[in-house]
Amino acid sequence: MVLTTLPLVPLPAAVVVHEGRMPLTATARVHGSSPAAGILIDALARRGGPALSPADAGDDAPAPGDIVLRTDAEGSASEGYSLRIGDHVDIVGDDEAGLFYGVQTLLQLARQDDDGWSVPRTEITDAPRFPHRGVMLDVARHFFDVSEVKKFIDATSALKFNRLHLHLSDDQGWRVHIDSWPLLTELSSTTAASGDAGGFYTKDDYRDIVAYAASRHMILIPEIDLPGHTHAVGVAYPELVEAPVLNDALVTQAENLGQPLPVAGESYLGWGVGHSSVRIREERTYDFVRDVVRELAEMTPGPYIHIGGDESLGTSQEDFDHFAERATQIVVDAGKTPVAWHEMGAAAGIAEGTVGQYWGMKIPTGAHAAEAAHFVERGGALIMSAADAAYLDMKYTADFPLGLTWAAIIDVRTAYEWEPTAVLEVPDEAILGVEAPLWSETTRTIDDVEQLVFPRAAAEAEIAWSPKHAPERTWESFRGRLGTLAPLWKAEGVRFHPSADIPWSDR
Incomplete structure (x- = not known):
């Protein structure tokens, strides 16, 4: 052959x-x-x-x-x-x-x-290498409507991605209607980061997205980020959240960006993280989590519900672990498999089978590796989203007008040349797959999103689908093949970034 x-x-x-x-x-x-x-x-x-x-x-x-x-x-x-x-x-x-x-x-x-x-x-x-080949779209910091999400589904499913992770809540907004807590969309969906317009999905909107994703063979994974990233919850239901916990880094970042600090009960327009938390020792909090998970589960035919768990910087470890254990069990009780960012692996009693999503670096720092490994010890698996390789919201170059740089500057080659089974000391079979997240602090339009996602999503698609050791699984081969996608993307109206290191074709 x-x-x-x-x-x-x-x-x-x-x-x-x-x-x-x-x-x-x-x-x-x-x-x-x-x-x-x-x-x-x-x-x-x-x-x-x-x-x-x-x-x-x-x-x-x-x-x-x-x-x-x-x-x-x-x-x-x-x-x-x-x-x-x-x-x-x-x-x-x-x-x-x-x-x-x-x-x-x-x-x-x-x-x-x-x-x-x-x-x-x-x-x-x-046939695919990994069963989980995902992309994440943050619709909380900036909102994207149903037609824009469908366009995103079309472009990513064409690269053989089969999971769409929607980040539906964050400090800046709540984006899906919940019947039992209606103020979430009435009061907490009206704005977005930088003071831009907000929005939310009705239940019919959400079901439409789920069905459209399924028509392109993508399973939708909804995420409600908890217990942190919950300032927007407090705008609607102040009794559920603690007062903002400020830290020096948050204050400095707000000053450098000219952004406001979070104020209890007011919509948050900045980008800072780590200042919010639900009231972990209040039983009413778990009524809220249970209701939200139940209503999402009723609308979501896929097996997963993502409950967040990242950057709870103002929460004690004891409280965080308590919440992680209760919240993951609530998802299991609703008949779904919980997914959580790797920090929740710090909790000894997270529900068995919980899937962890690793967003640390290719060379792990701190406790990140141990936290991620604990999901495997509890019978779960891992989704790999190494921030310095797979985060699609990082800049291509230092002067690129969109994106951030806190994890790395990620050109197309950097996005391509990493191996998800080489990051953590877990068995290869514990790696469920790869997911490429797009956080939307700087992306105010779907065109902005597409410039950051494409062409780097193609690199993550090849890592997730193709054999690890195929002779043509090389940067030189990939860059040549990638260049031939230009006519397809142009025909579909995908506004990709024409990176200078790719030989783009015009036919």
């Missing part, structure tokens, strides 16, 4: 390239009843490609140039697929997700030259 570079991101597991190309013309029909057929037809049309048409029902004999989409329940790998291009295209998914990913691969292969549209004759067998 000969491996030859194809213009694909993420890199497939196995590829054989044959001579020649198969023309794609308007006479081609798409066979199969999968929703992936409509996605293929629509996406190719948006790029100005040939207007494919669905084959008639019952017409099982593909003509030259046709595209056949089908699933095979006997497939051995969940989300896997095979793609064969000879005189016609045959995509076989191990399941509907695999079929969808096979279509995304075909869309990347389709190219227009002087002779028209075509695809290379090739054979691909592919």
Whole structure:
């Protein structure tokens, strides 16, 4: 078998390239009843490609140039697929997700030259390395509406991401309606960071996002950040939160940025962290957590609810551990698997099976490694989001107009060249996968978000999907393949950052 570079991101597991190309013309029909057929037809049309048409029902004999989409329940790998291009295209998914990913691969292969549209004759067998391949969108610090989230889903699922983590609450705002605590959206959703306009999702909005993500084979993971990052909760229900705890770093940051300090009962417009906490020893707090988790669980078909747990700087360790143990159990009692940032691993009695999300550095500092490892000891697993590699809100360069620098300056190569199983001393099988977060302090529009996310999300997608030791899993190969995504992103209206170290294609 000969491996030859194809213009694909993420890199497939196995590829054989044959001579020649198969023309794609308007006479081609798409066979199969999968929703992936409509996605293929629509996406190719948006790029100005040939207007494919669905084959008639019952017409099982593909003509030259046709595209056949089908699933095979006997497939051995969940989300896997095979793609064969000879005189016609045959995509076989191990399941509907695999079929969808096979279509995304075909869309990347389709190219227009002087002779028209075509695809290379090739054979691909592919399946993901990790089951969790996630992106996180912070809609709390700045709010993004349903249509903008759907656009984000389209662009990231095309890279074979299968998890969408929505950060729904923070000090700056609460973004999803909860019937039993209606003041959260009435009073705590109206503003955003830097005094920008806020917003929130009705329950119908939220269900719409969940359903749309599912149509692109993404499981939605809602996050309510607790016990810290809860200043907005106190704007609506002051009896649930402690007074802000200020520290020298917070005061200095506010002075340097010209931002206000948090004031109890008033919307917080700054970026500082660590000053807020719910009242951990008040039983009413757990009524609140239970109600929120219950209502989210009722609207969320996926298995996970994320309950935060990071940067509770004004909370004693004893109180924090007490809250972590109770909150994770509340999620379990609601029938979901709890997910928490790695700090919650400090609590000895977190619910068994809780998944930890590691956001420390590639070389762990302080107690971060031990906290993360405790999730594994309690029967859970880990999602790797190393801040100095996978945080998409960091700047590309020191003078880039968007993003922050507290974790690192992350160019595309830095985003690509890290290994999630090499960060912590845990078994490889304890790593559930990779997630790339986008925190929204500096992103006031979805265009801003896209400039930070793309192209670096493609690097995280390859780390999460592709084999660790494939011959072409190299920076030089990746940068060349990445450059070929430009026409697709332009056709979809994705405002990516054209990093100078990538050879971008115009066709």
